[in-house]
Amino acid sequence: MEVALISGLQGLFLGLVALTPGQALMILVGCGLLYLGIRKGYEPLLLVPIGFGAILVNIPLADMMGKDGFLRFFYDFGVLTEIFPLLIFIGIGAMTDFQPLLENPKIILLGAAGQFGIFLTLLLALAVGFDKLDAVAVAIIGACDGPTAIYVSSKFAPHMLGAVSVAAYSYMSLVPLIQPPIMRALTTDKERKIVMGVAKRPVSKTTKILFPIVVTIFASILAPKGAPLIGTVMLGNLMRESGVVERLKSAAENEIANIVTLLLGLSIGATMEAANFLRAQTLLVLALGFIAIGLDTAVGLLFGKAMCLLTGGKINPLIGAAGISAFPMSARVVQVEGQKYNKKSYLLMHAMSANAGGQIGSVIAAAVMLSVLQGMGIIAG
Amino acid sequence: MATSVVAPMLGKVLKIEKNVGESVEEDDVVVVLEAMKMEIPVVAPVGGVVKAVMVAPGQAVEAEETLAEIE
Amino acid sequence: MDTWTFGWTVALIGMGGTMLVLWILSLLILLLKKLFPQNAQPAERS
Numbered sequence: 001m002e003v004a005l006i007s008g009l010q011g012l013f014l015g016l017v018a019l020t021p022g023q024a025l026m027i028l029v030g031c032g033l034l035y036l037g038i039r040k041g042y043e044p045l046l047l048v049p050i051g052f053g054a055i056l057v058n059i060p061l062a063d064m065m066g067k068d069g070f071l072r073f074f075y076d077f078g079v080l081t082e083i084f085p086l087l088i089f090i091g092i093g094a095m096t097d098f099q100p101l102l103e104n105p106k107i108i109l110l111g112a113a114g115q116f117g118i119f120l121t122l123l124l125a126l127a128v129g130f131d132k133l134d135a136v137a138v139a140i141i142g143a144c145d146g147p148t149a150i151y152v153s154s155k156f157a158p159h160m161l162g163a164v165s166v167a168a169y170s171y172m173s174l175v176p177l178i179q180p181p182i183m184r185a186l187t188t189d190k191e192r193k194i195v196m197g198v199a200k201r202p203v204s205k206t207t208k209i210l211f212p213i214v215v216t217i218f219a220s221i222l223a224p225k226g227a228p229l230i231g232t233v234m235l236g237n238l239m240r241e242s243g244v245v246e247r248l249k250s251a252a253e254n255e256i257a258n259i260v261t262l263l264l265g266l267s268i269g270a271t272m273e274a275a276n277f278l279r280a281q282t283l284l285v286l287a288l289g290f291i292a293i294g295l296d297t298a299v300g301l302l303f304g305k306a307m308c309l310l311t312g313g314k315i316n317p318l319i320g321a322a323g324i325s326a327f328p329m330s331a332r333v334v335q336v337e338g339q340k341y342n343k344k345s346y347l348l349m350h351a352m353s354a355n356a357g358g359q360i361g362s363v364i365a366a367a368v369m370l371s372v373l374q375g376m377g378i379i380a381g
Numbered sequence: 382m383a384t385s386v387v388a389p390m391l392g393k394v395l396k397i398e399k400n401v402g403e404s405v406e407e408d409d410v411v412v413v414l415e416a417m418k419m420e421i422p423v424v425a426p427v428g429g430v431v432k433a434v435m436v437a438p439g440q441a442v443e444a445e446e447t448l449a450e451i452e
Numbered sequence: 453m454d455t456w457t458f459g460w461t462v463a464l465i466g467m468g469g470t471m472l473v474l475w476i477l478s479l480l481i482l483l484l485k486k487l488f489p490q491n492a493q494p495a496e497r498s
Contacts, residue, residue, distance in 0.1 A: 101481075102481055102485070105477075105478040105479075105481035105482055105485075106478055108474050108475075108477060108478045108481075109471065109474060109475060109478065111474060112470045112471045112473075112474040112475075113471075115467075115470050116467050116470075118466070119462065119463040119464075119466045119467045120463065122459060122462060122463055122466075123459050123460070123463055126455050126456070126458070126459040132455065132458055135459070136462075198387070198389055198390065198444045198445050202490035203485065203490060204485075204488045204489060204490040204491070206484075206488035207481075207484045207485055207488045207490075210484050210488070211481065211484065214480050214484065215477060215480075218476065218477070218480060219473055219477065222469075222473050222476075223469070223473065328417060328418075331417070332417075332419055335419065335421070339422070343408040343422075343424045344408070344424055344426060346389035346390060346421060346423075348389075348390060348416060348417060348419065348421060349389075349390045349416075349444075352417065357474070360474065360477070361470065361474055364470055364473050364474055364477075365466065365470040367473075368465075368466055368469040368470050368473060369462065369466050371469075372461070372462050372465050372466055372469065373462065376453070376458070376461065376462070378458070
C-alpha cells in the first residue's frame with residue numbers, strides 16, 4: 001500500500017525531475033513572447049499563439065510534438081504541407097486594396113528595391129557559414145512578410161522555422177523603430193522636404209478586376225515555383241474586387257484567416273523545442289533578419305533617390321522606405337517622418353503605393369528565388 | 382486674396398482645430414483628417430485669419446476638396 | 453557548386469529577376485489602364 005502511494009506521488013514529480021535547464025529557459029522565452037504580444041502589442045495575433053506553443057512544447061514528458069501529439073498533428077497537417085501560409089495569403093489578398101498601386105504603377109519598382117535585402121542577406125548568411133538552403137531561409141526574413149517567410153523556410157529549413165518566423169513577425173512590428181534612423185541617415189534635408197502633391201488618378205473597376213488575373217498569369221509563368229504564393233494572394237484579391245463573392249471574401253479574411261492564424265501560431269511555437277532553438281545559430285538568424293530589414297529599407301531609399309533624380313525631384317525618396325512589405329506600418333512611418341521635416345508634406349498615399357508594391361514585391365521575390373533555385377537544380381522541380 | 386486649405390487625400394474629417402475668425406500661422410494645423418486609420422494633420426499653407434470652414438467632423442472628403450479658407 | 457557561385461548567382465539573378473518581373477507588371481498595369489480607363493464620372497467614395 002505505502003509503495004503504491006509513493007510511486008503514485010512520484011508520478012506528479014516526474015515532470016519536474018525531467019525538466020531540463022534548456023526547457024526551463026525556453027518556457028521563459030515563451031513567456032517573453034507572450035509579454036511582447038500582450039503588454040507591448042507586437043503582433044499579438046501571432047505572438048500569443050507562438051509564445052504559448054513554445055511553452056507547451058517544452059513541458060517535459062507531455063511530448064506534444066511527439067508522434068501522436070496534438071501540436072505535431074497541426075504542424076504536419078498545415079505547416080509541413082505549406083497549407084497554412086497559403087490560406088493566410090488568400091486572406092491577405094482579400095484584405096489588400098491595390099488601388100494606390102494601380103494609380104501609380106511606376107512606384108511598384110520601389111517594391112522591388114525593397115526586397116533586395118533578401119538577396120544581400122543571402123550573401124551575408126553564406127559568409128557566416130550557413131548552408132545554402134539554410135541561408136535562403138534566413139534571407140527570406142528580408143521579405144518582411146510572415147507567411148512568405150514561413151512558406152519558404154518550412155520548405156527548405158524546417159528546423160529553423162521557429163527562429164525565422166519569430167524574427168519575421170517581431171521585426172515587422174519593430175518597423176517604426178528600425179526605419180526612421182536609416183531614413184534620416186540616407187536622405188538629405190532637401191530631399192526629405194519634397195512635397196509630392198495630391199495623389200488622385202482614378203482607376204476603373206475593370207482594371208481592378210483584371211489586375212489579379214493578369215498578375216497571376218504573367219508572374220506565375222515567369223516564376224512557376226512561386227505560383228502558389230502569387231495565385232493565393234491574387235485569388236483573394238479577385239474575390240474582393242469582383243464584388244460577387246462577398247461571402248467567400250469575408251470568410252477568407254475573417255473566419256479562415258483567424259482559424260489558420262491560431263493553428264499556424266501554435267505550430268510555429270511548437271517548433272521551438274529547447275534542443276532545436278537554443279543554439280548559437282538562432283541568435284545569428286535573429287541578427288541577420290534584423291540586418292535584412294535594414295538593408296531592404298536602405299536599398300528602397302537609395303532607389304527612391306534615383307527615382308527622385310530621374311524625375312527631376314518629383315519623388316520624395318522617403319517613400320522608398322515603404323517598398324518593404326510591412327503593410328501598412330511602413331507607409332505610416334513614411335507619412336509621420338515626412339511631415340516631421342515638412343508640415344506641408346503628405347506622403348501617405350504615395351507611400352501606400354510603394355507599400356502595396358512591396359507586398360507584391362515580396363511574393364514575387366520569393367517566387368523568383370524559388371524558381372532560380374529550381375533552375376540551378378538546388379531544389380527539386 | 383483667400384488661400385484654400387485642401388484635403389491632401391481621400392479621408393474623413395476628424396477634428397476642426399481652427400474655427401472661423403481665429404488667426405493662424407503658416408504650418409499651424411487647421412483640420413485633422415483620418416485616412417487609412419491614421420490621423421493626418423492638415424496645415425495652413427499661409428498665415429492669416431480663417432475666413433471659412435467648409436467641412437464638419439465626420440464628413441467624408443475627396444482629395445483636393447477645399448476644407449477651409451484663409452485670408 | 454561552391455557556395456559563392458551559388459550565392460552570387462542567386463543574389464544577382466534574384467534581384468534582377470524581381471526588378472524585371474515587377475517592371476513588366478507595371479507595364480501591364482499601364483496597359484490595363486489604357487484599355488479600360490475610368491469614365492469621366494466622379495469617382496465613388498469608399
